[in-house]
Amino acid sequence: xKKKFLGVVLSVAMVATLLAGCGKKEEAxxxxxxxxEAxxxxxxxxxxxxxxxxxxxxxxxxxxxINNDPSESGYRTANVNDLQNWFTEEKGYDASFEYSLKNDExxxxxxxxxxxxxxxxxxxxxxxxxxxxxxxxAQDAGIKVILFDRTIDADESLYEGSIVSDMKAEGQxxxxxxxxxxxxEYNIIHIQGEMGSAAQxxxxxxxxxxxxxxxxxxxxxxxxxxxxxxxxxxxxxAVINKGDDFNVIYAENDNMAKGAVAALxxxxxxxxxDGDVIVIGFDCNKxxxxxVLAGEWNYDGQCNPFQAELLDDVIKTLEAGEEVDPKVVxxxxxxxxxxxxxQEDVDTYGI
Amino acid sequence: xxxIFKNQLFIPIAALLLLVLFNLIVDPAFFALSKGVYDxxxxxxxxxxxxxxxxxxxxxxxxxxTLVTAASGGQDISVGATMTLAGSVIVKxxxxxxxxxxxxxxxIIVAFLVGCLVAxxxxxxxxxxxxxxxxxxxxxxxxxxxAGRSIASWVNNxxxxxxKDEKFKYxxxxxxxxxxxxxxxxxxxxxxxxxxxxxxxxxxLYTQAVGINENSSRLNGINPTLMKFVSFIILGVCVAVAxxxxxxxQEGTISYGGFAKYIEMDAILAVALGGNPxxxxxxxxxxxxxxAYVIQFLTITLYARGVNPEALPxxxxxxxxxxxxxxxxxxxDKISSxxxxxRVPKKEVC
Numbered sequence: 001x002k003k004k005f006l007g008v009v010l011s012v013a014m015v016a017t018l019l020a021g022c023g024k025k026e027e028a029x030x031x032x033x034x035x036x037e038a039x040x041x042x043x044x045x046x047x048x049x050x051x052x053x054x055x056x057x058x059x060x061x062x063x064x065x066i067n068n069d070p071s072e073s074g075y076r077t078a079n080v081n082d083l084q085n086w087f088t089e090e091k092g093y094d095a096s097f098e099y100s101l102k103n104d105e106x107x108x109x110x111x112x113x114x115x116x117x118x119x120x121x122x123x124x125x126x127x128x129x130x131x132x133x134x135x136x137x138a139q140d141a142g143i144k145v146i147l148f149d150r151t152i153d154a155d156e157s158l159y160e161g162s163i164v165s166d167m168k169a170e171g172q173x174x175x176x177x178x179x180x181x182x183x184x185e186y187n188i189i190h191i192q193g194e195m196g197s198a199a200q201x202x203x204x205x206x207x208x209x210x211x212x213x214x215x216x217x218x219x220x221x222x223x224x225x226x227x228x229x230x231x232x233x234x235x236x237x238a239v240i241n242k243g244d245d246f247n248v249i250y251a252e253n254d255n256m257a258k259g260a261v262a263a264l265x266x267x268x269x270x271x272x273x274d275g276d277v278i279v280i281g282f283d284c285n286k287x288x289x290x291x292v293l294a295g296e297w298n299y300d301g302q303c304n305p306f307q308a309e310l311l312d313d314v315i316k317t318l319e320a321g322e323e324v325d326p327k328v329v330x331x332x333x334x335x336x337x338x339x340x341x342x343q344e345d346v347d348t349y350g351i
Numbered sequence: 352x353x354x355i356f357k358n359q360l361f362i363p364i365a366a367l368l369l370l371v372l373f374n375l376i377v378d379p380a381f382f383a384l385s386k387g388v389y390d391x392x393x394x395x396x397x398x399x400x401x402x403x404x405x406x407x408x409x410x411x412x413x414x415x416x417t418l419v420t421a422a423s424g425g426q427d428i429s430v431g432a433t434m435t436l437a438g439s440v441i442v443k444x445x446x447x448x449x450x451x452x453x454x455x456x457x458x459i460i461v462a463f464l465v466g467c468l469v470a471x472x473x474x475x476x477x478x479x480x481x482x483x484x485x486x487x488x489x490x491x492x493x494x495x496x497x498a499g500r501s502i503a504s505w506v507n508n509x510x511x512x513x514x515k516d517e518k519f520k521y522x523x524x525x526x527x528x529x530x531x532x533x534x535x536x537x538x539x540x541x542x543x544x545x546x547x548x549x550x551x552x553x554x555x556l557y558t559q560a561v562g563i564n565e566n567s568s569r570l571n572g573i574n575p576t577l578m579k580f581v582s583f584i585i586l587g588v589c590v591a592v593a594x595x596x597x598x599x600x601q602e603g604t605i606s607y608g609g610f611a612k613y614i615e616m617d618a619i620l621a622v623a624l625g626g627n628p629x630x631x632x633x634x635x636x637x638x639x640x641x642x643a644y645v646i647q648f649l650t651i652t653l654y655a656r657g658v659n660p661e662a663l664p665x666x667x668x669x670x671x672x673x674x675x676x677x678x679x680x681x682x683x684d685k686i687s688s689x690x691x692x693x694r695v696p697k698k699e700v701c
Contacts, residue, residue, distance in 0.1 A: 070509055074511045222657075223657070223658075229600075234651065238401065239654075240396075241381075241397055242380075258604065262524075266389055266394070266396065266524070
């Protein structure tokens, strides 16, 4: 009897969760649709009052935006916020957003947007492969595709424009800055991100080329900490305990640089402005820029998440019937060092 | 001789000695302890300190995981996710609505208690699914394994946080005037509490009884459902403590996707290294805890040797496979019977 009851309860619970799951999934887009539809009607009603952005076409431009999930990283959160704040009705857009870290889910979202008949499909792909057929579908339906943040392995004719972050350029900027510091010798602890990720490959490549080219540049230790603060800290502790000399920490993101600094602090090694060790991080988290401002770190390289304005420009060009030229736009990345950074930089570029 | 091999502590201690021996041969300086200065106080530094420091979270989690394994015959794979959630909640309570608070909004003890409550609720959720609904532990905990990190990032609105507070840093770094890292002290306290619980209560006996045979333990008046549930609650507390240490170590900067990633696997490995049957039943708490430090020892050894980063997981995997195979009960039985056979002819010669 007891078992039977349990079984019933269980199955009820399972059905309930199933239903709840379905409900949620269907709800979200439906909500989006109503939320965007209502203002859209409004806008159509009093067209004269809407800003001139949309006046050209007389109606809102319908865009579907597929991005990676904002919980991926601080960078992604900033990227998502930037897009959400830009693609609004005031700017003349009727935008829908979908987020996933999985390629196949993103492809499904793309198919959904194609069926919805969006004018533009903005895409930051989770993976590089598998996009050909769905982009072909979009092209046949007359939907213009613009890539942002990440490139994909597909024919260039399948998309109208691409705005990408050049990770190697970010690394190069940091390496160039480091070379300017005029040290006699650079003994570097190189903490890498998750092996094979675009950011790791690009930022490693820039440093490695310089180390191979210059005799005075040596790598003391090179290890991956998988973007993780704790692992980076343990690795730097191990190098310190080994007694190896080093004067640069080149960490491929802010979290790992922070872990490395914690290890330096524990060992009583000075760092940053006027310190023994130069600390370099990437991504421009707000707290990282504050550390640069405070002189605890020396340099922080940007990975620019503010792509909405450029995307807007591309759409404007296409709306005017022109070709996007050049097709691939590389984001302008900044770098901040402890000598020149200002509070304003922290507020503007911190993510 | 065979008694030594049969002792459960043999494998983790042998593994530890093996690692010590390896480091002694390759580079004796590995064990050098030196004096450092942290915040004006003199502290101890060195690889050994690094091991006992960074292995603390794992050791604390291994305590809870051992009980869960023994009672339920399965493992909790949501530990990393719930630890992120607990850490996230602690940080949220401390920071209020600021991203880099100058002063703490709540005392740390309140924040910890709230984090503890959340972790216990997660444990209770897992425990209820396992104990009352008889769902396989790995399947039951899969729910929080998937959802925990998302909830954690939702708690803090995905924000980038840093809490620069002296007192908050005590838990992950050093207490004033004490040369040993605080995480290790916290781990020792947890171990002592658990040892006392096992010695003076029936927790250990009942847990093992339930793990060995649920029905016969019920016939003997033990409530198996309750014991399983309790084991998950205890793991919840361990998770909260580990979450506090790690959040403090990182000064409140939690990367929701990467915080304590795969630590559940290391915790399960610690239990396995300790020679505890993963199917439940008898357990040896000390063996699990030593197992946890063996894993950390291995990690630091690999870091100190500067192993090629791409190859690091492979090295770890090979060592782990060897250790786990040796610690398998069948292999150990074989070894002990082999040594018996070797000894018998010797006696005849004499």
